[in-house]
Amino acid sequence: MADTSLNSNFNSISTDKPSKKDEGEVVTVDEAKLRYRRPFMDILNAELDSEYKELILSLPKEERWFGPLRNYRDFWLLQQVLEQVLAMQEVFMSRPSDVIVASSMKSGTTWLKAITFTVMHRDKYTFSDHPLLKLNPHDCVPLIEHTYAARDEKYLETLPSPRVLGSHLSYSMLPESIKASKCPIVYICREPKDVFISLWHMSLRFEKSKEPVSFEQALELFCQGRVPFGPIWEHVLEYYTKSLSSPEKILILKYEEMLKDPIDGVTRLANFIGRPFSEEEIKNGVVEKIVELCSFNKLKELDVNKNEIVNETNNGIYFRKAVVGDWQNYMTTEMADKFDEMTKEKLCGSGFTF
Numbered sequence: 014m015a016d017t018s019l020n021s022n023f024n025s026i027s028t029d030k031p032s033k034k035d036e037g038e039v040v041t042v043d044e045a046k047l048r049y050r051r052p053f054m055d056i057l058n059a060e061l062d063s064e065y066k067e068l069i070l071s072l073p074k075e076e077r078w079f080g081p082l083r084n085y086r087d088f089w090l091l092q093q094v095l096e097q098v099l100a101m102q103e104v105f106m107s108r109p110s111d112v113i114v115a116s117s118m119k120s121g122t123t124w125l126k127a128i129t130f131t132v133m134h135r136d137k138y139t140f141s142d143h144p145l146l147k148l149n150p151h152d153c154v155p156l157i158e159h160t161y162a163a164r165d166e167k168y169l170e171t172l173p174s175p176r177v178l179g180s181h182l183s184y185s186m187l188p189e190s191i192k193a194s195k196c197p198i199v200y201i202c203r204e205p206k207d208v209f210i211s212l213w214h215m216s217l218r219f220e221k222s223k224e225p226v227s228f229e230q231a232l233e234l235f236c237q238g239r240v241p242f243g244p245i246w247e248h249v250l251e252y253y254t255k256s257l258s259s260p261e262k263i264l265i266l267k268y269e270e271m272l273k274d275p276i277d278g279v280t281r282l283a284n285f286i287g288r289p290f291s292e293e294e295i296k297n298g299v300v301e302k303i304v305e306l307c308s309f310n311k312l313k314e315l316d317v318n319k320n321e322i323v324n325e326t327n328n329g330i331y332f333r334k335a336v337v338g339d340w341q342n343y344m345t346t347e348m349a350d351k352f353d354e355m356t357k358e359k360l361c362g363s364g365f366t367f
C-alpha cells in the first residue's frame with residue numbers, strides 16, 4: 014500500500030511545542046510538519062482582547078458547567094473560542110482539496126479524524142510507521158476553531174494539500190469559505206444520551222479545579238443545549254438538512270452504525286471523499302488494516318494516548334469505553350424517558366433518527 018520512501022515525511026514529525034518564534038515565522042508548505050497541537054488550557058486561560066470583546070460580553074452567559082460559554086446565534090460556545098470563530102470567518106481560507114471532519118462534541122470525532130486521515134493519506138505512510146502511532150488523532154487533524162483560539166492558525170497554512178481539518182462548529186457557523194468551496198464534509202453523530210454520558214465523564218476529569226455540578230444539573234444543562242457547541246439536536250439537524258439538499262457536500266455517519274460495521278463506514282467515507290479503494294487494496298486487506306489501526310483498542314493503548322500528560326495535553330480523556338448504550342448505567346428510567354421525549358420532539362418532521 015504505502016510508498017515507504019515517503020516515510021521520511023513522518024520522521025520529520027516534530028514533538029516540540031511551537032515556540033513564540035514559530036508564530037512570527039512565514040512557513041512554506043514544503044516545510045510542513047505534523048506536530049502536537051497546543052494545549053487546550055492555553056485557550057481557557059486566554060483573555061478576550063479583540064474587537065469582538067464588547068459584543069461577546071453582551072451575549073447570554075453560562076458558566077455552571079464548562080465555560081464561560083456565550084450564546085451566539087442559538088449555539089453555546091466557550092467565549093475564547095467564539096472570539097476566534099468571529100475573527101476567522103473572514104480570514105480562514107479553505108482549499109477545494111480539504112476534507113472537513115465535523116461533529117458535535119463526544120460523538121466519535123477522535124475516531125473519525127483517525128479514519129479520515131488514514132484513508133486520505135494511505136499512499137504516504139506505512140501501517141507500521143504511521144503518524145497515528147506517535148500522535149493523537151487531534152494532532153493529525155487539527156480542530157480549526159481551537160487552532161485559531163490557541164493563536165496557532167498559521168500552522169493550518171503549513172499543512173500540505175490535501176488537508177484533513179476538524180470542526181465542532183454548527184453548519185451555520187462554519188466559515189463561508191468552507192461552505193462555498195467544493196471541499197467535502199464528513200459529519201459523525203451519536204445518540205445524545207450516550208453523548209451526554211461521555212461529556213459527563215470528560216467533565217469529571219477536566220474540571221477538577223471547579224465546583225462540580227451534580228449529574229442532574231449537568232443533564233438539565235445538556236438538555237438546554239448549554240454545553241460547548243450545543244444544543245446537539247440543532248447541530249445534527251443543520252448538517253442533516255444540508256446533506257439532503259447537497260448530498261455531494263455532506264456525508265452523515267452514525268457512531269452506532271460505524272461500530273456495528275466499520276468496514277462499510279470506512280468504505281463509504283473513502284468513496285465520498287474521492288479516495289475509493291482499488292480492487293487490489295481490497296484484496297490486500299487495506300480496509301481491514303485501516304479499521305484496525307484506528308480502532309479504540311489499538312489507539313487507547315498507545316503511549317501518546319495514555320492518561321499521562323503529553324505536551325500538556327491529556328489525551329487519555331478521548332478514550333473511555335466506546336460502547337453503545339452506556340447511558341443505561343447512569344440514568345434512571347424517568348431521566349431517559351424525558352430525554353427521549355425531547356429528542357423525539359426536536360427531530361419531529363425532520364426525517365432524521367439516531
Ligand code: PAP
Pocket residue numbers: 116117118119120121122123124207210211212214307308309310312331332333334335336339
Ligand atoms: P471530542 O469531542 O472531545 O473530540 P469524541 O472523540 O467525539 O470527543 O468522543 C469521545 C468518545 O469516542 C468516547 O466515548 P465514551 O466516553 O462513551 O467512551 C471515546 O471512548 C470514543 N472513542 C474514542 N476513540 C474511539 C475509537 N477509535 N473508536 C470508537 N470510539 C472511540
